[in-house]
Amino acid sequence: MQLDRAMDAFLRHVTVERGLSEHTVGAYRRDLTGYVQWMSQHDVTDSAQVTAARVTEFIAERSGAQPRPAASSLARLQSSVRGLHRFLQREGIEAEDPTGRLRPPKLPQRLPKALTVDQVVRLLEAPDPAEPLGIRDRALLELLYATGARVSEVVQLDVDDLAHGDVLRVRGKGSKERIVPVGQYAREAVDAYLTRVRPELSRRGRATPRLFLGARGAPLSRQSVWLVIQAAAERAQLSAHVSPHTLRHSFATHLLQGGADVRVVQELLGHASVATTQIYTHVSADALRDVYATSHPRAR
Numbered sequence: 217m218q219l220d221r222a223m224d225a226f227l228r229h230v231t232v233e234r235g236l237s238e239h240t241v242g243a244y245r246r247d248l249t250g251y252v253q254w255m256s257q258h259d260v261t262d263s264a265q266v267t268a269a270r271v272t273e274f275i276a277e278r279s280g281a282q283p284r285p286a287a288s289s290l291a292r293l294q295s296s297v298r299g300l301h302r303f304l305q306r307e308g309i310e311a312e313d314p315t316g317r318l319r320p321p322k323l324p325q326r327l328p329k330a331l332t333v334d335q336v337v338r339l340l341e342a343p344d345p346a347e348p349l350g351i352r353d354r355a356l357l358e359l360l361y362a363t364g365a366r367v368s369e370v371v372q373l374d375v376d377d378l379a380h381g382d383v384l385r386v387r388g389k390g391s392k393e394r395i396v397p398v399g400q401y402a403r404e405a406v407d408a409y410l411t412r413v414r415p416e417l418s419r420r421g422r423a424t425p426r427l428f429l430g431a432r433g434a435p436l437s438r439q440s441v442w443l444v445i446q447a448a449a450e451r452a453q454l455s456a457h458v459s460p461h462t463l464r465h466s467f468a469t470h471l472l473q474g475g476a477d478v479r480v481v482q483e484l485l486g487h488a489s490v491a492t493t494q495i496y497t498h499v500s501a502d503a504l505r506d507v508y509a510t511s512h513p514r515a516r
Contacts, residue, residue, distance in 0.1 A: 217309050219255055222263045223248045226303045237368055237389065247296035263304055268314045271297060275318070294318055330469035331462060335454055336361055339463075340401075342448035348413045349431060353444045355402075355409035356428055356436075359384075360460060362402035364467030364485050367441050367460035374425040375414075378406065388486035396484055 217225075227245055230236045236244075254274050260266055274297075279290055298315040305313045331339065340357050344350035360370060369386050377385040382403060384396050398406075406427075414429060421433020428436040441460055449458035456462075464485070471481050 217263050217304070219252045219261055219263055219266075222304055222309070223252055223300065225307075226300045229303055230299070239368065240389075243292060244296050244299070247293045248300060251293075251297055251300075263301075263310055266301070266314050268317060271301075271314050271318060329456065329462065330466040331454070331456065331458070333470060335452070335456070336463070336466055336470075338452040339445075339448050339454060339458065342451040343444075348416065351405075351413045352409050352417070352428065353448065355405040356441065356444060357448060357463070358402035358405040359398070360463040361467055362399045363396040364464045364471075365396065366464060366486075367438050369486075370460075371426075371428065371436055371438055371441060373427040375410070375427050376425065377427065386486065392486065394483065394486050 223245075226248070227241060230244060231241050251274065254277075255261070255266065255270065258270065258273075260270060275290070275294060278285065278293060285293075294315075298318055301310070301313045301315045304310040340354065340361065343353035343357070345354065356370070359365070360367070363384055363386065365384075365386050366388070369388055372387060373384070378398070382398050382400075384398050386394050386396055388394060414427075417429040417431070417433050418424070419433065420431075421429065424433075424435055426435035428441075430436050430440055438460075445458055445460055445463075449456075468481050468485060471484070472478065
């Protein structure tokens with residue numbers, strides 16, 4: 217199969233059959249477009265012509281580019297190329313997978329940065345309750361911290377996803393659904409937004425079931441959520457860098473510090489593997505060491 221056609225077939229597969237997000241599919245498309253173009257420049261236009269040596273040469277050239285790409289970017293690039301050729305082998309289009317022995321670069325393990333409980337409270341209380349958008353922003357922040365949902369999941373929420381009492385229906389990666397409890401503070405903040413603010417915002421735009429709306433009535437975007445969090449962090453005078461994922465990290469860390477089982481946190485976060493969740497246990501271990509160091513008579 218021609219490589220450009222193989223790429224299109226793979227992208228359709230991850231979009232339709234695997235239900236990956238638009239953001240993820242876009243990353244695959246960028247990576248594979250560069251890969252197909254590079255292969256074409258080296259007279260490789262058919263998937264049957266791709267060899268392990270050619271793939272290795274491509275990765276090596278990309279690794280040595282200036283400025284040097286981040287290890288995470290190289291890992292994603294390799295994952296995209298490997299995904300394409302595994303797909304072709306599974307579909308019976310090609311008998312061999314030339315990426316079978318390709319090993320991704322070892323990524324440095326970065327511990328997620330979490331806010332303290334006091335910092336989270338300051339952040340949640342930062343929006344102005346006298347302003348309609350302040351009421352919306354408070355509901356948004358409370359829901360992010362209460363559920364640990366990804367920003368992509370929150371902007372996709374519909375009003376009906378909250379119509380289950382004190383739980384929220386979240387659609388995660390691969391369109392997998394999970395149910396997450398919603399605490400009293402978040403529920404009250406969202407109820408205030410739904411009754412006092414959202415009806416007016418909805419009248420300003422076209423009818424949409426989306427839960428969170430912008431000032432003109434359109435569904436709130438990922439970028440808008442980022443700006444809301446940045447404004448709240450500045451107002452709360454938080455010196456630490458705060459992003460939507462910071463609240464997700466804080467949610468997981470505070471649960472584990474409070475004694476939650478790691479597999480429960482895995483379910484709440486929507487992680488496919490508990491190994492992904494276990495990075496948060498390192499954060500809690502740091503907290504345990506601090507307590508030990510300050511409490512045990514012979515710790516120092």
